[in-house]
Amino acid sequence: MDWLTANQRYLVAALDVLRLRLSGGDGLEDAARHRDDLRKAMPAPPALEDIEDGFELSDFERDLLLMCAGVALDTDFAHACAEAQNAPERTWATFGLGLAKLANPYWTALTPAGPLRRWHLVELTHPETPTVSALRIDERILHALTGVAYLDPRIQPLTVRLPEPGPLPVPLREAGEQVAAHWSRAESGCVLLYGRPVPDLRSAAVGACTEFHASPVCLRAADLPKAPEERDLLARLCERETVLNGTAWIIEVDDTVPDCSRLALDLADRLDVPTVVISREPIVGSGPRVEVGPARADDARAVWREALGPAAAGLSAWIDRVAGQFDLGLEAVDTAAAEALAAPEAGAALWDACRRLARPSLDGLAQGIEPRARWADLVLPDHQLRVLHELTAHVRHRVTVLEDWGFAARTGRGLGTAALFSGPSGTGKTLAAEVIAGELRLDLYRVDLSQVVSKYIGETEKNLRGVFDAAEAGGAVLLFDEADALFGKRSEVKDSHDRYANIEVGYLLQRIEAYRGLAVLTTNLKDTLDPAFLRRLRFAVHFPFPDxxxxxxxxxxxxxxxxxxxxxxxxxxxxxxxxxxxxxxxxxxxxxxxxxxxxxxxxxxxxxxxxxxxxxxxxxxxxxxxxxxxxx
CATH class of the missing domain: 1.10.8.60 (Helicase, Ruva Protein; domain 3)
Structure with a gap:
């Protein structure tokens, strides 16, 4: 006999025992013996026992719940309740009936803090008169008793489709293992996971659930209810699902939605079950933190080979290039691979698909420039041209030198490619950036630092973060005009604004040094820049006024x-x-x-x-x- 059939037979037998107890009819011992025989023959415990154990119900609370289920499932049981109350019209369960007829009754079983009502297993139609009010079982719990599993309809609209479990790149797999380890140690119900595009974090979180033998459900934090009492109800329903289905919760933060992280953390704090909050940027909250770093070159190549299948053997050079240049999520990798395999020139199509999928959304922060100029359009002295070619080679072979040849392991900073282009207006600084972007087949964006720098403390850093976060996946060429607006000489710190300006400069340099693409700073007045800042840039090219x-x-x-x-x-x-x-x-x-x-x-x-x-x-x-x- 399969478990579902056996469970339903056991439930019918348990209800029969309870009906006889309410009516005082003959055959109670035989009914109890039959119920027990069915229980012994079951391949796994019945749903009633799992619910009793999972919500830590007493025998009296279990029987109250079973009585409510009987009324919903069996008209004969409902009539037995009416007869037991000497009121033919009262074909429903009440707390008063339970106190009168069930074993080991006690008043606090139906308080709001008790498990029956805390977990919304049953509801009072009229809480102001608890002994005579109709007591009804929650629909989700009724179906769970019969062995039918599904996600509560009040939670379903908030969920996100999750990827199918499968092989993960090493950084994502390791992050998932760390999250599962935190859950196993019970250090905290909630773990904060960040550092990669959200689709990749979802995959890592699903990996954590698989490792923990839990069923994953992902909630959109942007859609969470704003009222605290509604979030508290949602938390109880989520915890209830964990008991019923072994669910672990993934709460997805959208960094572009105001107040989203606060709502996510508030819900996570209310949950006492395995929970992971995922966000592109780190957020401030309690609980362990797990950062997913960028994919290593070998890991990225393995992902691309898996996505391209047998065709990967003939695309090794292109795989090396896209693995080093683009930081795409798993879904985007599959999309780019499918487009490439359908094209006549698979390698070039693969690059173009990656470029399109990684193209940043920089509306309001930067101006996109179509790179049409070529080397023949540049008229510069030989030295400057040689340095620009060298700069291009640094970007093109970044992964080969830093990762394959081991230079990245020697230092944790200065791994990005950054350059200063200085010289009078019109001498070719922007044209050179366009030539390099065209040579590398990358997008080019111009960022006017004089517009990014804000008089409000903290806004400049926020604007810069928006630029780099958006551009990171594709390693676009970022051209920062008017660098002297932020990098001007500072002889001393006079007030808090000066101190924060130095923080902004430090933040920009930190992001430039870690950026996988090329960042170019331009200025007409190199002498106004602080030499300490210039030393942290890898290239400096002066564009002279042409003779x-x-x-x-x-x-x-x-x-x-x-x-x-x-x-x-x-x-x-x-x-x-x-x-x-x-x-x-x-x-x-x-x-x-x-x-x-x-x-x-x-x-x-x-x-x-x-x-x-x-x-x-x-x-x-x-x-x-x-x-x-x-x-x-």
């Missing part, structure tokens, strides 16, 4: 091949003492003038455009700068 020969070369590259030109003289144009950015603006304006006149771009179009640009800059266009120009 005449450099300006001539920039003019030679100023127009796309498709642009019709006639009689342009780069040497003569180089007499304009302007940087490359201004040259590009003049060239574009001249192209519009030529198009409007239906002509190819000629020197007179450039002269007109130069006059307009100089007027905008409030500079005189000197005779020396246009001497020898042919303007026809």
């Amino acid at each position: 005449a020969s450099a300006r001539a070369e920039i003019w030679r590259r100023a127009f796309p091949p498709e642009t019709p030109t006639d009689g342009l003289d780069p040497a003569a144009l180089a007499q304009l003492s302007v940087p490359g950015g201004t040259i590009s603006t003049i060239a574009l304006s001249a192209a519009y003038l030529a198009a409007d006149s239906g002509e190819p771009v000629r020197m007179h179009h450039l002269l007109a455009a130069a006059r307009t640009e100089y007027a905008k800059l409030e500079r005189p266009l000197t005779t020396t700068e246009v001497t020898g120009w042919t303007t026809t």
Whole structure:
């Protein structure tokens, strides 16, 4: 006989014994003997015993619960209750009936603090008259007695779909084992788990539940009730599910929702069962903390090989690149792998899918720039170009050198790639960042530090955290303009704002040093920066104002091949003492003038455009700068 059938037969027999006890009819001993025989034959304890033990019910409390179940399941039992109360219309259980007919009765069995009502196993229709009020069993408990298991409908709408248990990367598996170990030691019902994208933390938490032999259920903290009494009811229902189904609770914090972490911690504090609160960022709360660090290179490669299956053998080089560049969750890895396997060029498709899935949401914090420029668009001295190529190599081979070749094990800091680009406006700082991003096939975002820095204490750090957290998964190229807004020299700390400004600088440097992508700081005034800060940056590239020969070369590259030109003289144009950015603006304006006149771009179009640009800059266009120009 299967357990479900045996359990239901046992429940019918137990109700029959209780009915005879209420009615005082014959056959009580035979009914009790039959019930006991059924119990001995069961393959596992009946649900009634599990509920009795799990909620620590006394015999009297158990029989009260069983009496309420009998009324709900059997009309004959309901009529027996009416007869026992000498009132044919009272076909329901009451506390007064239990006190009169059941063994070892006591008044406190039905107080709100007693297990029957604390765990909402039964409810009084009219609590103000507890002895005569109808006493009804909770529907979830009634079904549990019959052996039917499901999640309470009052909890179900708050839940999140969980991944199927399966092999986990080493960092996630180890984190899950740590959480389960805390639960086993009963150090605290709640463990705080953080440090990775929430989908990965869910997987680690599911791993903890598997290790602990518990059934996982994940709740969205953003949807938790705001009223304390409602959260307290939810906590009791959750604890009740743990008794009924061996459930462990995962509470998921959305860092973007105000007050979300407070609600999560409040619910966790009310629970005295295995609970883990997961969040991308660490939150302040009681209980053990487990941080999940970034995936090691070998672990990341193993995840990609698993996702790509047999095709992984031919994509080793691409796997090395994406494992080192992108920090994707398990779901995103599966999505990227599926897209790559469906494409003709699997390697390039894999990279592009990762880039799309990791693309950060930086609305309001940064400006996205489409990297279209190439190395041929840069006109710089040989030394600067060599350093920029070296900088690109550092980003491309970061994992090989730091992890595969062991350099990361030697130091815990300075593992990120950070650079300072200094020089006058228009000399190519942003263009160089665009070239590097294009070469690496990465997204480029410009962050204006003068806008990020806030006069309100703590806001700057919050803004910077938002930038890095959003960009971390894809290792985008971050271009921080106006670095002197935050890195200016500070001779002494005069007040709390100065002290906090130093904290903000330290926070930015800390995040830059740990960032898996490239962070570029730009400034027009390098001399205003504190040398102590500059020493912590790996590269410093000065973009000089271009001399005449450099300006001539920039003019030679100023127009796309498709642009019709006639009689342009780069040497003569180089007499304009302007940087490359201004040259590009003049060239574009001249192209519009030529198009409007239906002509190819000629020197007179450039002269007109130069006059307009100089007027905008409030500079005189000197005779020396246009001497020898042919303007026809």
